[in-house]
Amino acid sequence: MAEQCPKHQEPAFDKPKVELHVHLDGAIRLKTILEVAKRRGIPLPANTEEHLSQCCCMQEPSTLTEFLSKFEQFMPIIAGDREAIKRIAYEFVETKSKEGVIYVEVRYSPHLLANCNVEPIPWNQKKGDLTPDEVVQLVNQGLSEGEKAFGIKVRSILCCMRHMPNWSMEIVDMCRKYHNDGVVAIDLAGDESLNAEAQQGHREAYEEAVRKGIHRTVHAGEVGPPAMVREAVDVLKAERIGHGYRTVEDPDLYKQLLKQGMHFETCPVSSRMTGACNPDFENHPIIRFVKDEANFSLNSDDPEIFRSTLDMEYQVARQYLNFTEKEFNRVNINAAMSSFLPTKEKEDLLNQLYEAYGKRSNQF
Numbered sequence: 384m385a386e387q388c389p390k391h392q393e394p395a396f397d398k399p400k401v402e403l404h405v406h407l408d409g410a411i412r413l414k415t416i417l418e419v420a421k422r423r424g425i426p427l428p429a430n431t432e433e434h435l436s437q438c439c440c441m442q443e444p445s446t447l448t449e450f451l452s453k454f455e456q457f458m459p460i461i462a463g464d465r466e467a468i469k470r471i472a473y474e475f476v477e478t479k480s481k482e483g484v485i486y487v488e489v490r491y492s493p494h495l496l497a498n499c500n501v502e503p504i505p506w507n508q509k510k511g512d513l514t515p516d517e518v519v520q521l522v523n524q525g526l527s528e529g530e531k532a533f534g535i536k537v538r539s540i541l542c543c544m545r546h547m548p549n550w551s552m553e554i555v556d557m558c559r560k561y562h563n564d565g566v567v568a569i570d571l572a573g574d575e576s577l578n579a580e581a582q583q584g585h586r587e588a589y590e591e592a593v594r595k596g597i598h599r600t601v602h603a604g605e606v607g608p609p610a611m612v613r614e615a616v617d618v619l620k621a622e623r624i625g626h627g628y629r630t631v632e633d634p635d636l637y638k639q640l641l642k643q644g645m646h647f648e649t650c651p652v653s654s655r656m657t658g659a660c661n662p663d664f665e666n667h668p669i670i671r672f673v674k675d676e677a678n679f680s681l682n683s684d685d686p687e688i689f690r691s692t693l694d695m696e697y698q699v700a701r702q703y704l705n706f707t708e709k710e711f712n713r714v715n716i717n718a719a720m721s722s723f724l725p726t727k728e729k730e731d732l733l734n735q736l737y738e739a740y741g742k743r744s745n746q747f
C-alpha cells in the first residue's frame with residue numbers, strides 16, 4: 384500500500400464511525416501472534432513484528448487466492464487455544480474503539496478456530512477439545528468484556544466457508560443459539576474464484592436462516608462475476624453483499640440492486656490488494672457507487688493482513704474515490720441503517736450519528 388497510501392497525519396474523518404465488514408481473524412495483532420506462539424511453544428518463521436509481517440501480510444496487490452493463503456501462516460497459532468481466542472476478540476474491540484468506531488459487526492468462522500467437532504480439523508492441528516460452539520462462546524466473552532472496557536457496541540456475524548458446505552448448517556444453529564449473545568447474522572466467505580456456484584449445503588443453510596429469521600450477508604462479486612451477486616440475492620436471499628464490486632458489470636442487476644437499496648459492504652484497500660479492482664483505483668466501482676448514491680459502507684476487511692487501518696480506508700476514499708465530508712457522513716448513516724441491529728437499537732445508533740454530524744436525519 385505504501386506508494387498508494389496518502390501520508391496525511393490527520394484522520395480523514397475524525398467522527399464516530401460504523402463498520403460492518405471486518406474479519407476477526409484478519410484483524411489479529413502481530414504482537415499477539417508472536418506472544419501466543421511463544422507461550423504455546425509453536426515455532427514461527429519470524430520473531431519480530433517486522434519479520435512476521437513479511438510472511439503474514441500482503442506486500443503488494445495480488446489475487447484473492449494468494450491473500451487467503453496468508454491465513455495459513457498464523458491461524459495454527461491461535462486456533463484451538465481458549466485464551467488466545469478470547470484475547471483476540473477483546474483486543475479487536477480496543478482497536479476499533481481507538482479508531483473512533485462506535486458500532487461494529489465483526490465476522491469469523493468458528494470452525495476455523497476449533498480443533499474438535501470439526502471435519503476436517505483445520506490447519507493440521509492435532510485433535511483437541513475446543514469445539515466451534517465453544518469458540519463462539521469465547522469470542523462472545525472477549526467481545527462483551529471489550530464492550531464494557533472500551534464503551535463501544537459490538538455484534539458478530541458467523542461465516543460459512545465456500546469450500547466447506549458441510550459446516551454451514553451448524554452456523555445457522557449457532558446463529559440461533561447465540562442470538563441473545565450478540566450474534567446477529569450469517570455470512571458466506573472464502574474463495575469465490577474457485578467455487579462458481581454456492582454448493583447445496585450453503586443453499587440449505589441460507590434457506591434455514593430465512594426460515595429462522597436470521598440476517599444474511601454474502602461475499603459476492605468481489606472477484607467473482609456478477610452472476611454470483613445475483614445468486615446471493617435471488618437464491619441465498621442476502622440482505623447485504625460483501626464487496627459486490629463486479630455488480631456494476633451487469634447493468635440490469637446493478638439497476639435492480641440500486642432500486643431496492645441493497646447495501647454493499649465495500650473495502651477499498653482490500654479491493655486493491657486482492658486484485659478485485661484496479662490497483663490505481665481508476666474507475667473503481669466505489670466511484671460509481673458514490674455517483675449513483677448507492678447504499679454502501681467503508682470497511683477494513685482484514686487490516687492485519689493488509690497492514691491497514693480504518694483511517695487508511697477513509698484516506699484512500701478521500702484521495703482516490705472523490706469522497707468529501709458529505710460522503711463520509713452518508714456512508715456511516717447507510718451503514719447504521721443497514722446494520723443487523725433490531726429497530727430500536729438502530730434508531731439509537733442513528734441518533735448518535737446525527738448528533739455527532741450536527742444534522743437532522745432528513746439532511747443526508
Ligand SMILES: O=c1[nH]cnc2c1ncn2[C@H]1C[C@H](O)[C@@H](CO)O1
Pocket residue numbers: 406407408409451454490491492495542572573574575602605653657684685
Ligand atoms: O475478502 C475476503 N473474501 C473472502 N473471504 C475472506 C475475505 N477476507 C477473509 N476471508 C475469509 C478468511 C477467513 O478465515 C474467513 C473468516 O473470517 O473469511
